[in-house]
Amino acid sequence: MSVILLFEIKVPPAESGVAKPWRKRLEALDETQSGGYMCVGAWLEAGAVCFLPAGALIVGVDRTSVTTRRVRLWRVNTRGELTVMRDSTFKSWASEFGDGVRKSLRAALAKYPPRPYGPLPVRAAAPxxxxxxxxxxxxxxxxxxxxxxxxxxxxxxxxxxKPGKCPPLRNERRGSCSACGGRVEPGAGILTCPQGAWRVRHDDCPEGERPVLRGVEAAAGAPDGRPVSTSER
Ligand SMILES: [Zn+2]
Ligand SMILES: [Zn+2]
Missing domain, CATH: 3.30.60 (Wheat Germ Agglutinin (Isolectin 2); domain 1)
Structure with missing residues (x-):
């Protein structure tokens, strides 16, 4: 099995003032369709970061004025940079995917056929x-x-x-520790929410977490003698 190197590629962003920019990974050409619909491949968000292999083609269209369209074709080169293969501006939207551009796209696909590899791993820029x-x-x-x-x-x-780094929620009211059953003064315990039910336990309770007490056992375990049950939340 050969390894395909994926490069972290920034999809060319749209310049300010451009209307309706779009980018697509070009994987095939369906010339029965018209305009940009003939470009077959995954949509890419302008300015986003995605992983692409060398040889991947990106086609992009920017509406630079009411009547003009700029059509570009890029290729990911073997150094993981984008090479501009075509950059043309057309005065009429009807010609943006005319004979000339179609010929370029066809030639590029013949020279750089999309290489099969799993689903396109696209991700937003790293946080x-x-x-x-x-x-x-x-x-x-x-x-x-x-x-x-x-x-x-x-x-x-x-x-x-960062994930899991939010400081724990403190109890505002007095309660019974879900682990040892002892009294927890306001602010001295940590609130947890297993299975959707709020529970309080000592910050550093020596007892491990154990299932919610029920019935008689709970009545015996509650320090204020008040029976507690699973339905009391
Ligand atoms: Zn937080
Ligand atoms: Zn405890």
């Missing part, structure tokens, strides 16, 4: 660390600069603690 201190969108607690992750698309960025 970056937060530059400024912010509040976590999950737990609402502060995240120091550089300690969390910056997520979401531009304009709707949010900051989160």
């Amino acid at each position: 970056r660390a937060n530059t400024w201190a912010a509040y976590c969108s999950q737990c609402r607690k502060p995240v120091a600069a550089g300690a969390g992750l910056l997520l979401g698309p531009p304009g709707r960025r949010s900051v989160q603690h």
Whole structure:
């Protein structure tokens, strides 16, 4: 089995002022279709990062004015960079996939046929660390600069603690420890939510977590003598 190297490629972004830019990985040409529909392949988001092998072709169209279309064809070269194979601007939308462009696409596909390999592994850019201190969108607690992750698309960025790093939720009311059954003063325990039911346990309870107490056992285990059951949440 041969190994196909995938390069991390930034799909060419659209310049400002361009309307309806689109990018596609070109894998085949269906000349029974018209316009951009003849380009067969996975959609790629302009400016996103994806993994592509050397030889992969990307076709892109930018509407640079009401009547002009810029059609480009790129290839991922063996160094993992994009090489421009064609860059043409057409005055009429009818000619953007006319004879000349079709000939270029056909020739490129013949020379660089898409190589079979699993599903196209596309991903957004890797999450970056937060530059400024912010509040976590999950737990609402502060995240120091550089300690969390910056997520979401531009304009709707949010900051989160790294997975599993949100500080634990504290109990606001007194309760019975779900592990040892002892009393937990307000703020001294950690709230957990196994199977959708909120429970409190000592921060560093010596007892391991055990199933929710039931009936008589629970009545015996509750320090204030108050019976507790699974239905009491
Ligand atoms: Zn958090
Ligand atoms: Zn305990």
